[in-house]
């Protein structure tokens with residue numbers, strides 16, 4: 148046991164407090180990017196960053212949390228645990244470590260995977276001046292993916308339609324329809340947005356301010372909700388022939404899977420975070436991955452996402468079911484158990500240490 152459990156929190160406000168306290172105590176340079184909205188208790192929302200190492204570092208390891216709001220319970224706990232146990236205490240020469248806390252603070256604070264615009268941030272980094280990617284499977288299944296009510300009858304009917312689609316087109320096509328993002332139903336699940344959202348613009352500003360001078364950049368974005376409980380996959384959104392994929396395998400071995408070609412638990416999604424890093428850091432060596440931790444079976448995650456979306460099209464926090472559904476979504480993306488917290492911290496520590504060694508080799 149490493150004592151990691153104490154660094155996890157049961158609200159965004161608590162997580163932010165612990166992160167800032169740990170980063171301050173460890174001597175990090177802290178900056179706040181304030182969000183225009185407030186949290187459920189009227190608390191300030193922000194993406195906070197803590198930087199360790201020189202301003203002119205040529206190599207930077209970034210570690211992110213909360214791209215998917217509620218997944219920040221996992222990523223924030225890991226970040227605070229790593230900082231507290233001294234992960235950034237001995238940064239190699241010419242190197243910096245940058246923790247980016249709560250990339251989507253609104254979703255984190257309000258127990259949603261999406262942001263204040265109902266946008267999945269990890270589908271928002273597309274070029275919005277061009278036609279948006281199409282998802283014909285989603286179009287076909289939109290009524291089943293976004294049920295009109297949550298009655299057992301309606302939910303069973305929706306499940307049957309999705310099951311029939313999977314039988315006809317294969318489970319991979321079903322997953323793509325459900326999770327690869329869509330740009331046609333602003334009130335549906337997995338909406339990628341029609342313009343860069345606050346967290347998109349903020350992350351770009353952070354990358355420009357903190358990383359533009361570096362030559363070698365790695366980014367580990369911590370996610371949860373896909374895969375077996377406590378299991379981990381390092382998700383590469385580039386093909387297996389790319390330099391980034393090859394570096395990842397060198398650093399992390401068999402935990403790495405590419406979404407291009409179908410080896411990953413994740414669909415090949417457009418507009419994800421690595422696109423942002425590639426955009427902003429052209430000409431530099433960029434190794435940007437998602438570190439995904441498993442929680443509960445995917446069927447439960449799907450019901451949680453459907454219920455959350457239904458809730459927010461039906462009164463949101465004013466709806467009498469709000470607390471129940473917030474718990475459903477939190478439980479789908481965060482396992483509130485000591486062994487899981489230790490496991491995700493151990494894997495993250497190893498992943499980040501290997502990245503640091505790879506960057507400085």
Ligand SMILES: [Zn+2]
Nearest residue numbers: 215218370371
């Ligand atoms: Zn995620």
